[in-house]
Amino acid sequence: MSGAPRTKRPRTVLEGPAATPAPETAAPAEATPLLLDFLPREAEGETRLGRFFARLREGKLSTTRCPRDGALAWPPRLVCPKCHQGELDWVDLPETGHLYAFSAVLGGAPLGMEAEVPFAVGLVDLDGLALRLFGRVVGRPWTELRVGDSVALEVYRTGDDRVFYRFRAPGPPAA
Amino acid sequence: MTGRAVAVVGGACTDFGVRPLTWPELAQEVGEALFRAVPSLRSEEVDSLFVGAAMPERFAFQSHVAPLAAEQMGLRPTRLLQRNELACASGQSAIRSAYAAIASGLSDIAVAVGVEKMNLPSMAEANSSMACVMDRPWDGPSGATAPPFFAMVAQRHMLEYGTTPEQLAVVSEKNHRFANANPHAQFYRKTFSREKLLGLPMVAPPLRLGDCSSMTDGAAAVVLASEEHLRRFAGPVAWVRGTSQYSDFHNLANAGSLTEWTGLKHTAREALARAGIGLDALDFAEVHDCFTISELIEYESLGLCPPGGGGRWAAEGNAELGGRLPTNTRGGLLGCGHPLGATGIAQAVEVYEQFASKVPSSRQVPDPGWALVHNLSGSANVHSVMVYQRGEAG
Ligand SMILES: [Zn+2]
Numbered sequence: 001m002s003g004a005p006r007t008k009r010p011r012t013v014l015e016g017p018a019a020t021p022a023p024e025t026a027a028p029a030e031a032t033p034l035l036l037d038f039l040p041r042e043a044e045g046e047t048r049l050g051r052f053f054a055r056l057r058e059g060k061l062s063t064t065r066c067p068r069d070g071a072l073a074w075p076p077r078l079v080c081p082k083c084h085q086g087e088l089d090w091v092d093l094p095e096t097g098h099l100y101a102f103s104a105v106l107g108g109a110p111l112g113m114e115a116e117v118p119f120a121v122g123l124v125d126l127d128g129l130a131l132r133l134f135g136r137v138v139g140r141p142w143t144e145l146r147v148g149d150s151v152a153l154e155v156y157r158t159g160d161d162r163v164f165y166r167f168r169a170p171g172p173p174a175a
Numbered sequence: 176m177t178g179r180a181v182a183v184v185g186g187a188c189t190d191f192g193v194r195p196l197t198w199p200e201l202a203q204e205v206g207e208a209l210f211r212a213v214p215s216l217r218s219e220e221v222d223s224l225f226v227g228a229a230m231p232e233r234f235a236f237q238s239h240v241a242p243l244a245a246e247q248m249g250l251r252p253t254r255l256l257q258r259n260e261l262a263c264a265s266g267q268s269a270i271r272s273a274y275a276a277i278a279s280g281l282s283d284i285a286v287a288v289g290v291e292k293m294n295l296p297s298m299a300e301a302n303s304s305m306a307c308v309m310d311r312p313w314d315g316p317s318g319a320t321a322p323p324f325f326a327m328v329a330q331r332h333m334l335e336y337g338t339t340p341e342q343l344a345v346v347s348e349k350n351h352r353f354a355n356a357n358p359h360a361q362f363y364r365k366t367f368s369r370e371k372l373l374g375l376p377m378v379a380p381p382l383r384l385g386d387c388s389s390m391t392d393g394a395a396a397v398v399l400a401s402e403e404h405l406r407r408f409a410g411p412v413a414w415v416r417g418t419s420q421y422s423d424f425h426n427l428a429n430a431g432s433l434t435e436w437t438g439l440k441h442t443a444r445e446a447l448a449r450a451g452i453g454l455d456a457l458d459f460a461e462v463h464d465c466f467t468i469s470e471l472i473e474y475e476s477l478g479l480c481p482p483g484g485g486g487r488w489a490a491e492g493n494a495e496l497g498g499r500l501p502t503n504t505r506g507g508l509l510g511c512g513h514p515l516g517a518t519g520i521a522q523a524v525e526v527y528e529q530f531a532s533k534v535p536s537s538r539q540v541p542d543p544g545w546a547l548v549h550n551l552s553g554s555a556n557v558h559s560v561m562v563y564q565r566g567e568a569g
Contacts, residue, residue: 036303040312074428075313101433103326103379105318110303113318121323123427134427136317142380147334164316 031160032112039162051090052076056163059155061095063131064088074131093131095153097124097167100132104142118142124151124167136166145169178278179401181415183270184408184568185213186397186524191512192361194392198235198292199247205288205394206248213398215407221398223255223282224248227269227289229262229515233304234292244288248396254282259516262308263465264550265289266395266519267559273399274415283404288396289521291514301390308553310426319427321465322387324554326379328433329468333381335434336483340381343467344369345489347385350464350503354510356537359521361391361512386467391512395520397527406569411531413523413546417450417562419443424556434483439476439549439558446547450562454478458543459529460500461522463551464507470494473549474502496540504529504538522548523561530565 031037042053055062065072066080067089079086102122109117120142125132137151151167158164187208189201196204210216226244231237241258245251255276259268266289276282295301302320309319332338351367354360372385379387399415400408421438424430431437447453454477462477464470471485479500480488488494494502505511505525508518526546528534548561 036300038306038311038315075426101327101331103323103330105323105379106377108302108320108322108378109299109318110306110320111299114299119318121318123327132428134314134317134319166317
């Protein structure tokens with residue numbers, strides 16, 4: 001949104017074909033500074049949601065549900081926002097859904113994501129559950145996406161071996 | 176409203192834009208402008224200071240900005256001093272705190288100032304900072320920032336109601352045109368026809384560059400006083416007659432409908448009820464056009480037109496001078512730029528200057544008596560509204 005010059009900085013590398021290293025930079029890529037790192041703190045000792053990340057490493061996206069009132073929460077929680085008690089059940093989420101809305105980031109990306117521009121993002125209604133998750137949409141260029149398209153949940157590993165989730169639209173890979 | 180009556184007795188803005196100066200320098204500039212605009216103001220009688228600043232930690236690597244702003248402006252608050260952070264609505268948050276402090280009797284004369292320095296040599300780092308407004312660990316890793324979120328809002332509005340890019344361009348053209356009569360605006364003396372706007376590059380489809388407010392450096396300040404302390408401020412004032420706020424979600428999963436902003440319906444209804452007026456009594460409005468689609472949905476959620484009727488409301492000229500409710504005569508966030516902490520306060524300055532007939536004639540509302548100011552913040556998950564009435568000091 002601004003024409004100011006952009007400064008290239010080391011980025012978290014997503015799973016996939018390795019980016020060609022820039023020839024002018026001999027130094028190894030540094031990790032993203034802690035307070036510019038978007039991913040959740042997932043290491044033991046840094047979060048009480050270890051169960052979520054352990055399950056994500058098994059390829060399953062899960063969240064918490066309150067056994068008292070049935071309230072399904074996103075993101076996963078320690079305490080039910082409805083009845084304020086802390087004994088919650090874990091449930092795996094459906095692995096398919098449909099695009100409720102989408103757009104694409106064509107510029108103005110945050111630090112560490114500039115090399116991924118253009119990328120698509122969307123809100124996905126998970127099948128069979130009243131939950132609409134936001135996430136990256138891969139598999140097809142944004143110009144080939146339509147509201148209502150089927151997408152599948154996908155877990156991916158980051159360059160520093162953390163895990164996160166995104167959605168994949170079936171079809172030909174992005175040109 | 177309960178408590179003591181409170182009025183804005185004056186205010187000032189710095190130039191908005193890509194400014195070659197630092198956060199503290201912006202605070203000094205706005206201090207100079209404020210004391211020039213309100214010559215009867217004496218620094219020793221300002222007992223409280225509220226500083227709207229969304230993210231000085233990220234943009235200026237500076238916390239504890241309330242005493243910093245006080246020092247830069249030459250103020251020594253003795254009763255209440257605090258920084259107000261509510262992302263895009265930080266400025267209005269500061270005004271609401273000043274209002275509450277004076278209404279309660281804790282403060283007699285307070286300044287609400289908003290300062291934001293957003294343009295950095297590394298725009299990627301600035302974009303990361305902006306992304307922190309969203310649910311950073313859960314929505315952030317996927318690339319959630321304001322443009323793609325409001326783009327999805329626009330996509331749903333187009334799908335559900337048939338809203339068109341041309342209708343979005345009507346809002347942008349109007350607000351840029353008003354900004355051409357505002358020397359402080361980022362896009363002062365820059366002309367944007369609808370055709371030109373529709374040809375600008377896409378930022379987050381379906382939103383183009385001209386549909387999005389900018390990264391802006393700027394500051395604004397207002398002085399508020401209790402009824403008992405108005406006498407020394409001769410001239411028109413803007414009484415705070417109603418205010419309210421509503422927050423209903425943070426993570427995007429919990430947004431519900433993207434196109435129906437129930438939070439704004441609630442807060443506008445309550446603020447107007449507190450003021451004891453209906454929508455029909457309003458003479459103009461300053462609403463949060465962070466994106467063109469926002470202004471359309473704001474017309475609808477305020478109740479000016481039916482759901483989905485925002486595009487038509489704009490295209491029929493209802494938001495123009497002489498229309499049903501002139502909207503964003505200051506130039507809006509689209510034309511003025513959007514220095515997060517300063518925006519809400521610059522809107523209050525516009526209300527005061529409209530009441531005082533101090534704006535250029537090409538954007539002056541004739542003889543206005545009532546105005547409404549709205550800010551949303553984040554992903555439109557919080558709505559803040561104030562209602563002002565014109566009055567006279569002393
Ligand atoms: Zn519960």
